Amino acid sequence: EIVLTQSPGTLSLSPGERATLSCRASQSVSSSNLAWYQQKPGQAPRLLIYGASSRASGIPDRFSGSGSGTDFTLIISRLEPEDFAVYYCQQYGSSPPYTFGQGTKLEIK
Amino acid sequence: EVQLVESGGGLVQPGGSLRLSCAASGFTFSNYEMNWLRQAPGKGLEWVSYISSSGTTIYYADSVRGRFTISRDNAKNSLYLQMNSLRAEDTAVYYCARNTAIRKRYFDDWGQGTLVTVSS
Numbered sequence: 612e613i614v615l616t617q618s619p620g621t622l623s624l625s626p627g628e629r630a631t632l633s634c635r636a637s638q639s640v641s642s643s644n645l646a647w648y649q650q651k652p653g654q655a656p657r658l659l660i661y662g663a664s665s666r667a668s669g670i671p672d673r674f675s676g677s678g679s680g681t682d683f684t685l686i687i688s689r690l691e692p693e694d695f696a697v698y699y700c701q702q703y704g705s706s707p708p709y710t711f712g713q714g715t716k717l718e719i720k
Numbered sequence: 721e722v723q724l725v726e727s728g729g730g731l732v733q734p735g736g737s738l739r740l741s742c743a744a745s746g747f748t749f750s751n752y753e754m755n756w757l758r759q760a761p762g763k764g765l766e767w768v769s770y771i772s773s774s775g776t777t778i779y780y781a782d783s784v785r786g787r788f789t790i791s792r793d794n795a796k797n798s799l800y801l802q803m804n805s806l807r808a809e810d811t812a813v814y815y816c817a818r819n820t821a822i823r824k825r826y827f828d829d830w831g832q833g834t835l836v837t838v839s840s
Contacts, residue, residue: 646826655830703825709767
């Protein structure tokens with residue numbers, strides 16, 4: 612099973628700042644099969660990024676993903692008030708289980 | 721508009737059973753792979769089970785294998801999760817979610833979730 616470790620656990624920033632979230636895998640994630648999700652309190656997760664760097668439909672271009680192998684990054688270039696939430700990475704390699712990181716909470720400073 | 725609506729959650733005693741349903745609309749349900757995921761209170765996300773569009777391929781997380789059964793009825797546009805021998809650690813919000821890319825199991829669309837509480 613691939614274990615995903617996200618850092619930091621909590622990130623405190625102000626609107627307008629740049630956010631950099633990290634996701635590290637315990638072994639190489641095949642074909643960059645990594646996704647990022649945003650979850651707000653009381654809501655279901657929302658897909659942001661798939662294939663490590665492809666934005667899902669309707670996702671603003673201030674969200675970008677990068678990385679390969681075992682190290683992946685989600686960048687929010689300029690934080691909007693609605694971006695403060697919990698972010699999860701997920702790997703979907705060739706066989707299950709499809710695992711998630713423990714999450715990074717992005718909070719307003 | 722894609723809609724996934726879960727139902728069937730509630731309070732159940734340890735060792736009991738519950739059947740969750742997910743009603744799909746806004747897309748051709750029979751063409752898509754589906755999943756169940758869960759989130760314990762205040763915790764992260766856990767994938768639970770996958771079923772192919774035809775229902776012929778099924779996967780489970782180790783934590784539920786042998787206790788949970790995923791199924792679908794394409795004629796009724798519905799996904800199910802039969803949960804037996806429930807434990808306290810199964811307490812969570814359960815989500816159904818759709819895959820849109822073939823053999824790429826990220827989760828494009830999610831329902832709003834249904835809460836399952838296992839407690840005496």
